[in-house]
Amino acid sequence: MHIFKFRRRRIGDDVKPFLKKSPGLKKSPAQDKILVGDVGGTNVRLGLAWRDKDGVLRVEKIEKLPGDNYASLSAAIEEYLGKVGHAPKTAALALAGPVKNGRVSLTNRAWTVDKAKLGERFKFQSVYLYNDFAAMARAVPECAPADFTTLNEAVADPNAPIVVAGPGTGFGMASLVPDKGGWIVLPSEGGHQAYAPQTPKETEILHILQRDYEFVSLELVSSGRGMDAVYQAVCTRLGQPYHKLPPQEIRDRAVAGDRACLDVCEIRADAIMGAIGDMALAIGARGGVVLAGGVAKRLLEFIDTPTAMARYFNRGPRGDYVKTIPVKVLQKTGAALYGVAALGLAEK
Numbered sequence: 001m002h003i004f005k006f007r008r009r010r011i012g013d014d015v016k017p018f019l020k021k022s023p024g025l026k027k028s029p030a031q032d033k034i035l036v037g038d039v040g041g042t043n044v045r046l047g048l049a050w051r052d053k054d055g056v057l058r059v060e061k062i063e064k065l066p067g068d069n070y071a072s073l074s075a076a077i078e079e080y081l082g083k084v085g086h087a088p089k090t091a092a093l094a095l096a097g098p099v100k101n102g103r104v105s106l107t108n109r110a111w112t113v114d115k116a117k118l119g120e121r122f123k124f125q126s127v128y129l130y131n132d133f134a135a136m137a138r139a140v141p142e143c144a145p146a147d148f149t150t151l152n153e154a155v156a157d158p159n160a161p162i163v164v165a166g167p168g169t170g171f172g173m174a175s176l177v178p179d180k181g182g183w184i185v186l187p188s189e190g191g192h193q194a195y196a197p198q199t200p201k202e203t204e205i206l207h208i209l210q211r212d213y214e215f216v217s218l219e220l221v222s223s224g225r226g227m228d229a230v231y232q233a234v235c236t237r238l239g240q241p242y243h244k245l246p247p248q249e250i251r252d253r254a255v256a257g258d259r260a261c262l263d264v265c266e267i268r269a270d271a272i273m274g275a276i277g278d279m280a281l282a283i284g285a286r287g288g289v290v291l292a293g294g295v296a297k298r299l300l301e302f303i304d305t306p307t308a309m310a311r312y313f314n315r316g317p318r319g320d321y322v323k324t325i326p327v328k329v330l331q332k333t334g335a336a337l338y339g340v341a342a343l344g345l346a347e348k
Contacts, residue, residue, distance in 0.1 A: 032050060032089075033048040033049060033050045033060075033086065033088055034048070034049050034050065034088050034089075034090040034091065034092055034341070034344055034345065034348075035047075035048060035077070035081070035088040035090070035091040035092070035093075035124075036048070036049045036059060036091075036092050036093070036094075036337050036340050036341045036344060037073075037077070037091070037092075037093040037094065037337075037340070038093075038094045038132060038135065038334070038336040038337050038340065039067075039073055039093060039094065039095045039096060039106065039111075039113070039132070040067070040096045040108075040109075040132060040168055040169050040170075041067070041096050041106060041107065041108030041109050041168070041169030041170055041224075041225065042066070042067060042108075042168075042169045042224065043064050043065065043066055043067060044064075044065045044066075044067055044070070044073065044076045045062060045063070045064050045065075045334055045336070045337055046062070046063050046065065046076070046077065046080045047059045047060060047061055047062040047063070047334070047337050047341075048060055048061050048084065048086060048088065049092075049337070049338075049341035049344070049345065050345070051345055057142055057338055057341055057342060057345075059334070059337050059338055059341055061084050062334055062337060063080055063083070065079070065080065067109055067111075072111060073093075073111055073113050073118075074117075074118065074121055074122075077091075077118075077122065078122075081122070087122075087123070088124070089124060089125045089126070090124060090125060090126045090127075090128075090344060090348060091118065091119075091122070091124050091126070091127045091128070091344075092127075092128045092130070092340045092341060092343060092344020092345075092347070093113070093127070093128070093129055093130070093340065094130050094131065094132040094134070094135030094136075094336050094337075094339065094340040095113055095129060095130070095131065095132055096108060096109075096131075096132045096168075096169065096170055096172070097131070097132075098131060098187075098189065099129045099130065099131055099187075102114065102115040102116060102129065103115070103129075104129055107170050108169050108170050108225050113129065115127035115128075115129050126347070126348075128343065128344050128347055130187075130340055130343055131172075131174065131187035132172055132336055133164060133165070133172030133173055133174040133187060133188075133292075134174045134185045134186075134187040134339075134343070135336040135337075135339035135340035135343060136164055136172060136174065136292050136293075136330075136335060136336045136339055137162070137164035137174035137175065137176045137185050137187075137290075137339065138176070138183065138185050138339035138340070138342050138343050139330075139332070139335040139336055139337075139338045139339030139342070140162060140164060140176060140290055140330065140339075141176075141183060141342075142335075142338045142339065142342055143330065143332050143335065143338070147330060147331055147332040147335070148290075148328040148329065148330060148331060149300065149304075149328060149329040149331055150326070150327070150328050151291070151303070151304055151309065151312075151327040151328060151329060152309070152312070152323070152325065152326055152327035153326060154323065154324050154325055154326040154327075155324070155326070156286065156287050156288045156325075156326050157286035157287055158178065158287065159178060159287075160178075160284060160285065160286035160287035161175045161176060161177045161178075161283050161284060161285050161286075161287050162175065162176040162177075162285060162287040162288045162289070162290060163175055163176075163276070163279045163280055163283050163285040163288075163289045163290070164176060164289075164290040164292055164330075165190060165191070165275075165276060165279055165289075165290075165291065165292065166272065166276075166291045166292040166293035166295070166296040167191070167219070167222045167223040167224065167268075167272060167293045167294075167295035167296055168223065168224060168293035168294045168295055169223060169224045169225055170191060170219050170223050170224075170225060171190075171191025171192075171217075171218055171219035171222060171223045171293070172191055172292070172293065173187075173188050173189070173190030173191050173279065174186060174187045174188060175188070175283050175285070176287070178287070185343070190218075190275075190279060191217070191218055191219045191223070192217050192218070192219055193217065193218050193275070193278075194215070194216065194217060194218070195216045195217055195218050195220065195221045195271060196218075196271075196274060196275070196278075198270070198274060198311070201237070201263070201267075202267060202270070202271075204237050205221075205230070205233045205234065205237060205267060208233040208236050208237060209221075209229060209230075209233050212229070213229070218271060218275050221267065221268060221271045222268045222271045222272050222275070222295070223295060224247065224294070224295050227247050227250065227264070227268070228244060230264050230267060230268065231245065231250060231260065231261075231264050234260050234263045234264050234267070235260055238259065238260055238263075240260060245261075247298075250264055250265070251265060251298060251299075254266075254302070255301075265299060265302045266302055266307070266308075268295075268299060268302070269299050269302035269303045269305070269308040270307065270308050270311045272291070272296065272299070272303060272308075273303060273308045273309060273311040273312040274311040274312070276289055276291060276312055276327070277311060277312040277313070277314070277315055277322055280312075280321075280322050280325050281315060281318055281321065281322065285325060286324065286325055288325060288326045288327070288328065289325055289326070289327045289328070290328055290329075290330050291303070291327065291328070291329045291330065292329075292330040292335065296329060297329065297331060300329060303329075312327065
């Protein structure tokens with residue numbers, strides 16, 4: 001079953017049947033709620049999840065906790081569980097970093113999460129750790145049509161992979177592969193591929209960034225963590241003084257026509273869409289492309305432009321290939337919590 005439109009079916013028409021029929025999706029009684037978390041470089045989102053008697057995924061008591069307020073993930077979990085007054089037996093956590101041997105070192109925060117230590121501290125019977133974009137990808141089948149904005153309307157192949165990627169604090173990427181009525185999620189580190197400038201202006205920005213960075217990645221240019229570096233580089237190129245600005249102010253000034261801030265937003269939007277086009281080709285994502293992450297949503301008015309979309313469509317002799325792939329932006333706040341809940345509940 002597919003979240004993307006094919007034939008005359010509406011996007012999302014198949015979500016509920018999928019929840020009822022997919023192998024590995026088990027219903028859980030409402031009292032058997034599991035702790036779910038989306039742990040990024042900036043915020044920690046926590047909630048309690050279960051599937052109701054109809055197999056519909058529910059997540060409640062969602063809290064967003066600024067990571068800077070806590071010395072560790074355990075401290076954030078302890079505060080949250082104390083507030084909600086619940087002692088779950090299972091935890092399923094999506095984390096912004098690769099999972100290895102039951103541990104995750106976050107890419108953009110100095111936290112290391114160890115599932116054995118979490119289980120011991122909070123008396124969890126089971127702890128499941130997942131890459132954050134694996135959870136984001138798994139959230140796609142759980143979402144409704146209203147949770148997406150369409151950038152390219154096309155007919156999806158229901159038997160082909162979906163790419164889910166985009167910038168937040170970092171840049172995540174995963175693939176969602178249909179398999180016997182269910183899904184296989186393949187996490188990756190595609191956000192750390194090299195930045196690929198396509199214009200003289202972008203090449204100048206690359207060379208300026210290379211003065212301070214040995215490797216200039218897609219994540220550096222397009223994600224939240226790299227925004228200040230790109231703004232500095234743009235100011236250097238324009239020969240104007242640099243003063244640190246909050247991300248929202250850069251965006252607001254860009255909308256108002258400030259040259260440097262507009263360059264920052266356009267360079268980032270073009271980088272995102274160029275990379276999405278490459279990912280679609282590399283994965284063979286005829287099932288669709290989902291752009292996700294907080295930065296992608298905030299940059300939407302710069303992404304949904306002829307110039308940025310041309311970066312996606314301009315694939316040389318394979319331009320027609322990507323035109324046949326639907327492209328959507330996932331707008332649902334806290335979507336990764338639903339994805340990690342689906343993954344964790346399937347393990348029970």
